[in-house]
Amino acid sequence: FGSTRLARGDMRIAIVCIGSRGDVDPFCALGKELQALGHSVRLATHDNSAERVAQHGIEFAGIGTDPVEARQSEAGKAVDKAGACGKLAALKSFFHPLVVGWATKAHAALASGE
Secondary structure (H helix, E strand, O other): OOOOOOOOOOEEEEEEEOOOHHHHHHHHHHHHHHHHHOOOEEEEOOOHHHHHHHOOOOEEEEEEOOOOHOOOOOHHHHHHHHHOOOHHHHHHHHHHHHHHHHHHHHHHHHHOOO
């Protein structure tokens, strides 16, 4: 990365985090440090983390349901019920729509800040 240094406050940084509070908190800390350097930070994560992100003074962008809540869905319950032969198919049915939804919402939420 050479000796080129970025000037203070000249970056708009978007962070996407999928996970629980234990996953979100380190990105909140990172966001605060980046803000202290004068950068603009937006954290896109699950809707149930909105208040937590806001408490850190970071702009929040929601991406929908978190994985724990999703496990309560029919597809999530099907993963638990699936036998050894059906487990992989059940996992795909569970995760594929979640990941596509999170990615779509994250892209829209982050693009809206341009």
